[in-house]
Amino acid sequence: MKSEGFELTHSKGKKRRKLLTFLGISGVLSLSIFFIEWFGSQESGSLALFADAGHIATDVFAHVISFSAIFISSKKPTRKFPFGFHRFEVLAALANGLLLVGIAIFILYESYGRIISSRPIHVESMLIYSLIGLVINFISAGLLFRVSKESLNLKSAYLHVLSDLLGTVAVVIGAVIIHLTGITTIDSVLSLFIAIFILKTSISIVKESLEILLEAEPLDFEKEHLVEHLLAFKGVKEAGKIQIRKLTSGIFSLELQLLVDDNADRDSITFQTHTLAKSHFGVQFVSVELISEKFKSKLNSIAVQEKEHHIGHSHHGHHHH
Structure with missing residues (x-):
């Protein structure tokens, strides 16, 4: 070997x-x-x-x-x-x-x-x-x-x-x-x-x-094709956030957030996603996040609070946790 x-x-x-x-x-x-x-x-x-x-x-x-x-x-x-x-x-x-x-x-x-x-x-x-x-x-x-x-x-x-x-x-x-x-x-x-x-x-x-x-979404990446493949995986309900960055010609990084069933085999989905992105689409840097329906709304509520929290912070100066 x-x-x-x-x-x-x-x-x-x-x-x-x-x-x-x-x-x-x-x-x-x-x-x-x-x-x-x-x-x-x-x-x-x-x-x-x-x-x-x-x-x-x-x-x-x-x-x-x-x-x-x-x-x-x-x-x-x-x-x-x-x-x-x-x-x-x-x-x-x-x-x-x-x-x-x-x-x-x-x-x-x-x-x-x-x-x-x-x-x-x-x-x-x-x-x-x-x-x-x-x-x-x-x-x-x-x-x-x-x-x-x-x-x-x-x-x-x-x-x-x-x-x-x-x-x-x-x-x-x-x-x-x-x-x-x-x-x-x-x-x-x-x-x-x-x-x-x-x-x-x-x-x-x-x-x-x-x-x-400026990290615009690359036009030379087959995003729709990728989503089709992801939705075909057992246990995947929807492909939420997909962020594709182009590092240089032909080299990409990929961040995915997939909504999965509560009883889905998360390890298997993660492995399949990495395999698909790397071997089929040639993406070098892959990051996958799997979330459930219940967790999704929780996450969405954080995003808004995070913004307000941030604004509060900038007014009160730096805060040590």
Whole structure:
């Protein structure tokens, strides 16, 4: 039994190393695209190339978040941090999202200025740098595609790279059109679209991070499905309070209050609930409370008294029991 546990941990460690390697290589590639495109935007005067470099920067952050999330989520919960360190990923994502909003607003401001007064663009170097970026981007997307099904975290990193790829394709096409037509305004229009795209992505990152931090009910948890299962247990009359918290993408904690028959087998219901939540729904942290009909009204009366009691306390200062 002991060796089985060791093998499981060993294979988990091996899988983690594989994911970190792929993510690391992909992250370094994204970083190199960022520098290439940023340098190219300075040399060619292309704002679209600069906007795409900004977009790639978001991707570098996504890699850092995914990388640290794999590390941090493997850290065991402690007495001080009983739910582990999963929220680090959310905090990093929030910081990333806010930074991106800033980058997008800056690009929007710049492209508006450029549309009013058009600037000369060295289209050949714009094309060369964006093509180099495109090739590296393809390699990065190919790498992450292989591991994107392993976790939600890696899937989001892969989607980041994929959206970068589309941005770079747009810049390449733009450079070709400018080369053929000589209309440099295309560059500003392109950067405008890329900035709007960055803004849209970053606002959704900020929104999701804030919802997790403010403990809003997660939309990606099948609550109704869970309730159906719970009500099917022998002796369960109703599923009262159900509090689901999302700690980070794909990791939840669950607090349940079930109303049960007076003669119900409470141990059996508790065990079934834990098994259901952990093995079927993948919830790591489960807390179950079983109460009877008589006890329910007693509990409800406490809640109101507790509030008044609390208000009384705050008026009279701290009271030692």
